[in-house]
Amino acid sequence: MPGPARDTRSSVKLSDVAAAAGVAPMTVSRVINTPDRVSPHTAARVRAAIEKLGYVPNMVAGGLSSRRSRMVAAIVPTIAHPMFAEMVQHFTDTMRGAGYQVMLSLSGYGDFGELDLVRGLLARRPDAMLVTGADHAAPLRQMLTEAGIPVVEIWDVSPQPVDMLVGLDHVQAGAAVGAFFLAKGIREFAAFAASDARAQARRRGFTDAVRQAGGTVLADPVLPAPSTITAGRQAMGALAAALTCRTGLFCSSDMLAFGAITEARMRGIDVPSQLSVCGFGNFELGATNEPPFTTVSVEGAEIGRTAAGFLLRRLSGAPARDDDRVHVPFRIVERAST
Amino acid sequence: MPGPARDTRSSVKLSDVAAAAGVAPMTVSRVINTPDRVSPHTAARVRAAIEKLGYVPNMVAGGLSSRRSRMVAAIVPTIAHPMFAEMVQHFTDTMRGAGYQVMLSLSGYGDFGELDLVRGLLARRPDAMLVTGADHAAPLRQMLTEAGIPVVEIWDVSPQPVDMLVGLDHVQAGAAVGAFFLAKGIREFAAFAASDARAQARRRGFTDAVRQAGGTVLADPVLPAPSTITAGRQAMGALAAALTCRTGLFCSSDMLAFGAITEARMRGIDVPSQLSVCGFGNFELGATNEPPFTTVSVEGAEIGRTAAGFLLRRLSGAPARDDDRVHVPFRIVERAST
DNA sequence: GTGAAAGCGCTAACAG
DNA sequence: CTGTTAGCGCTTTCAC
Numbered sequence: 155m156p157g158p159a160r161d162t163r164s165s166v167k168l169s170d171v172a173a174a175a176g177v178a179p180m181t182v183s184r185v186i187n188t189p190d191r192v193s194p195h196t197a198a199r200v201r202a203a204i205e206k207l208g209y210v211p212n213m214v215a216g217g218l219s220s221r222r223s224r225m226v227a228a229i230v231p232t233i234a235h236p237m238f239a240e241m242v243q244h245f246t247d248t249m250r251g252a253g254y255q256v257m258l259s260l261s262g263y264g265d266f267g268e269l270d271l272v273r274g275l276l277a278r279r280p281d282a283m284l285v286t287g288a289d290h291a292a293p294l295r296q297m298l299t300e301a302g303i304p305v306v307e308i309w310d311v312s313p314q315p316v317d318m319l320v321g322l323d324h325v326q327a328g329a330a331v332g333a334f335f336l337a338k339g340i341r342e343f344a345a346f347a348a349s350d351a352r353a354q355a356r357r358r359g360f361t362d363a364v365r366q367a368g369g370t371v372l373a374d375p376v377l378p379a380p381s382t383i384t385a386g387r388q389a390m391g392a393l394a395a396a397l398t399c400r401t402g403l404f405c406s407s408d409m410l411a412f413g414a415i416t417e418a419r420m421r422g423i424d425v426p427s428q429l430s431v432c433g434f435g436n437f438e439l440g441a442t443n444e445p446p447f448t449t450v451s452v453e454g455a456e457i458g459r460t461a462a463g464f465l466l467r468r469l470s471g472a473p474a475r476d477d478d479r480v481h482v483p484f485r486i487v488e489r490a491s492t
Numbered sequence: 493m494p495g496p497a498r499d500t501r502s503s504v505k506l507s508d509v510a511a512a513a514g515v516a517p518m519t520v521s522r523v524i525n526t527p528d529r530v531s532p533h534t535a536a537r538v539r540a541a542i543e544k545l546g547y548v549p550n551m552v553a554g555g556l557s558s559r560r561s562r563m564v565a566a567i568v569p570t571i572a573h574p575m576f577a578e579m580v581q582h583f584t585d586t587m588r589g590a591g592y593q594v595m596l597s598l599s600g601y602g603d604f605g606e607l608d609l610v611r612g613l614l615a616r617r618p619d620a621m622l623v624t625g626a627d628h629a630a631p632l633r634q635m636l637t638e639a640g641i642p643v644v645e646i647w648d649v650s651p652q653p654v655d656m657l658v659g660l661d662h663v664q665a666g667a668a669v670g671a672f673f674l675a676k677g678i679r680e681f682a683a684f685a686a687s688d689a690r691a692q693a694r695r696r697g698f699t700d701a702v703r704q705a706g707g708t709v710l711a712d713p714v715l716p717a718p719s720t721i722t723a724g725r726q727a728m729g730a731l732a733a734a735l736t737c738r739t740g741l742f743c744s745s746d747m748l749a750f751g752a753i754t755e756a757r758m759r760g761i762d763v764p765s766q767l768s769v770c771g772f773g774n775f776e777l778g779a780t781n782e783p784p785f786t787t788v789s790v791e792g793a794e795i796g797r798t799a800a801g802f803l804l805r806r807l808s809g810a811p812a813r814d815d816d817r818v819h820v821p822f823r824i825v826e827r828a829s830t
Numbered sequence: 831g832t833g834a835a836a837g838c839g840c841t842a843a844c845a846g
Numbered sequence: 847c848t849g850t851t852a853g854c855g856c857t858t859t860c861a862c
Contacts, residue, residue: 167839178849183841193847208638213615214555215839218854223552225616233571233580242571246598255612258596260584274593277551278563300546383780409776416782438747439777442721444754505855516833521857531831553855556838 166207175203186211217279226465227257227280229271231350232380235407236437237454238286241308244458245284252466254281261286269294276301282465288312288321289351304468306461310352311481318468319479320461324352327450327484328359328404331432334486335402336367340430342401344372346389346410348379353406356434360404372396381406386413394421401429402492408433408440408449415447415491431491440489447491452484504545513541524549555617564803565595565618567609569688570718573745574775575792576624579646582796583622590804592619599624607632614639620803626650626659627689642806644799648690649819656806657817658799662690665788665822666697666742669770672824673740674705678768680739682710684727684748686717691744694772698742710734719744724751732759739767740830746771746778746787753785753829769829778827785829790822 172179177200184192185200192200203209217223226249230238246256259275261268272294275283282303288310290298298305298316311321335343343364347357354376361371373393377385386409393403394417405411411433415425423429425445433440436451464478510517515538522530523538530538541547555561564587568576584594597613599606610632613621620641626648628636636643636654649659673681681702685695692714699709711731715723724747731741732755743749749771753763761767763783771778774789802816 168841169839179839180841180850181848184848187841191847196847208635210611210614210635210639212556212617212839214552214561214617215854216841218550218552218556218856219839219841221841221854233577234574236572239571239577243598255595255597255616257593259593260581273548276548278593279550279552297546297548301548383776387780413780416780420782438721442725442751442754444758506857507855517855518834518857519832522832525857529831534831550855553838554857556840557855557857559838559857 166209167212168209171200171203171207171209174207175200221279223279223281224253225255225257225278225280226282226284227259227275227278228284229259229261229268229275230286231261233258233260234380235435237435237452240454241458241461244455245462246458248459248462249466252462252469254466254469269297272297281469282306284308284461284465285316286310287351288315288319290316304465306464308457308461315479317474317478318461318464320457320464320482321480322452322457322482322484324355325359325362327434327452328356328361329363330359330484330486331356331404331434331450332360332363332367332369334432334488334492335404335430336364336369338402338430338492340400340402341369342372342397342399343369344393344396344401344403345374345406346377346386346403346414347374347406348381348385348410349376350379353379353381356406357404364402372401377410381409383409383413383416386410387417388413390414390417391421394418394423397423397428400427403429403431405431405433408435408437408447411447411449411491412437412439412443415443415445425491432486436487445490448489449487450484451487452482457482504547505550506547509538509541509545509547512545513538559617561617561619562591563593563595563616563618564620564622565597565613565616566622567597567599567606567613568624569599571596571598572718573773575773575790578792579796579799582793583800584796586797586800587804590800590807592804592807607635610635620644620807622646622799622803623654624648625689626653626657628654642803644802646795646799653817655812656799656802658795658802658820659818660790660795660820660822662693663697663700665772665790666694666699667701668697668822668824669694669742669788670698670701670705670707672770672826672830673742673768674702674707676740676768676830678738678740679707680710680735680737681707682731682734682739682741683712683744684715684724684741684752685712685744686719686723686748687714688717691717691719694744695742702740710739715748719747721747721751721754724748725755726751728752728755729759732756732761735761735766738765741767741769743769743771746773746775746785749785749787749829750775750777750781753781753783763829770824774825783828786827787825788822789825790820795820 169179172182185197233239283305286309288307305317308320311323345357347353433449436449440447440449507517510520523535571577621643624647626645643655646658649661683695685691771787774787778785778787
């Protein structure tokens with residue numbers, strides 16, 4: 155038989171409340187989960203007992219029985235990035251508003267052991283799952299599929315999403331920045347991009363676009379992920395000597411752009427007449443800088459809310475639909491740096 | 493009897509693996525949890541079956557039975573603040589390294605509904621809990637105590653911690669900044685502080701210290717939490733006219749300090765000769781700024797790791813000790829702004 | 831080293 | 847509207 159409790163923690167359980175209130179355990183369960191199916195009078199008595207005993211329901215037991223954990227798992231690479239922090243914040247807020255707890259996991263950059271991470275999360279039987287990225291290895295895709303729960307992939311596009319998708323087309327975003335510079339008559343370019351796949355996709359979209367239009371790419375160094383201000387300053391230091399005529403610089407993150415602009419100021423390179431700079435992410439940093447700088451704005455909050463909305467719709471029983479795969483829009487916010 | 497599964501998700505269970513491997517369910521459980529108590533040969537057979545069937549253990553069931561969830565709950569106000577982001581990152585990393593998943597909850601500033609939040613988390617029967625702040629209302633304290641699990645409070649000090657503590661003395665940090673300015677011969681002061689309790693404690697420590705030394709506090713506006721660069725710029729705009737002689741400005745966050753310094757530059761106020769600025773948090777922003785600015789450094793990473801270490805020690809069965817209540821050190825990092 | 835039996839605390843389904 | 851019954855999938859304990 156099962157051993158004694160490992161400790162005496164909160165041993166008050168549903169049946170204790172039931173006994174105290176003089177009702178069946180099931181009635182207590184109903185008061186907690188479906189109060190409108192209990193007479194107001196009984197409910198009041200039960201609630202008094204709950205209060206008096208300090209009863210905290212055991213959702214582990216409830217989850218085992220009902221096969222619903224009221225919990226969703228979310229995997230993001232980091233929360234140090236304002237975009238993800240904001241997205242996570244809104245995702246968790248929306249989910250909690252609907253009665254779901256979010257179990258957040260930080261995967262770091264590099265995808266090492268993402269399969270184990272997902273397995274560990276699925277072992278907790280979440281009702282749904284959010285994952286960052288849409289380019290998963292086959293075993294991971296399979297595990298996600300076989301879990302039989304709604305899955306939403308965010309922050310990336312894919313021709314073959316596992317299930318739902320709230321993605322951003324990073325290549326297209328980079329290309330848009332290229333077109334933006336080209337429209338200003340700029341013909342020399344540089345790109346600073348972090349090493350992660352999404353940053354590189356933006357960089358590639360950018361360099362491909364400007365080269366196709368006959369532009370020259372002076373440099374496109376790969377910088378460590380996650381991006382830092384320091385990396386931007388250093389990359390700018392290295393680029394400075396190569397600048398001859400007006401150059402369009404695209405940075406895969408506002409952190410890099412901020413560093414680049416700071417370094418340019420120190421070196422007497424004028425922004426925007428000698429160096430035209432566009433960042434990515436629309437962090438507060440860029441808007442309040444002097445000069446405020448141009449950036450690509452992506453609504454992290456909207457990604458979080460949309461992803462949550464998709465999962466909640468499915469969790470409420472709605473079937474899969476065509477429109478639960480969306481690309482989130484981005485827009486170039488033009489400021490004084492270009 | 494219980495209904496059919498709500499869905500067909502991953503119906504492969506421990507007993508299926510056992511059947512496939514030709515052993516008892518208990519043996520499969522041992523292979524997963526205590527592999528050294530199973531013969532290598534049997535273990536290999538079981539592992540093959542697990543692999544073949546794609547079995548993912550159900551920790552909900554396991555948790556109900558063993559009364560251990562291998563999960564810890566953590567509550568922080570926000571992850572938008574680099575200090576908390578870093579702390580959370582290291583806390584979760586350390587915990588995961590020891591086999592614990594972290595369930596992160598963001599409480600926002602304002603403490604509204606923190607009791608419900610904690611109740612909801614305890615319903616999941618975490619093995620331990622981290623909470624931010626140490627000044628909790630009585631019902632919350634009681635709930636935490638009665639949960640019977642190790643609790644660590646961080647980021648604040650308290651004469652009466654619920655259990656363990658990894659705290660920072662914010663009043664003392666503010667006072668140290670005051671002393672730092674005073675030692676430079678500064679006699680006029682200002683403080684920009686966010687409205688949250690910790691920021692106000694730092695502000696109070698600062699203003700009390702400088703007033704006690706005969707200094708004058710020109711202004712100490714309360715700004716919205718969380719702190720933004722914009723708020724710092726605006727507060728600086730309002731303060732500018734009042735500056736006469738060299739003034740020491742303490743900001744409760746590097747965000748505010750950054751905004752203040754940017755605004756000062758725009759207004760032709762020289763830093764540090766006319767305005768001496770010290771921030772708080774040691775964000776990358778301050779180190780890379782021109783001029784780099786002085787700040788109070790607190791190791792978020794260390795708080796996270798220490799808190800995790802405390803919980804893990806307790807979880808491994810160690811009793812409460814005197815030294816599981818520590819104050820984390822802070823230090824003033826002097827840079828060009830002072 | 832391995833197995834069998836007995837629940838962990840809760841809820842689905844059915845009965846009244 | 848309320849109660850009864852039978853598990854959810856796993857681990858504890860004890861026996862071999």
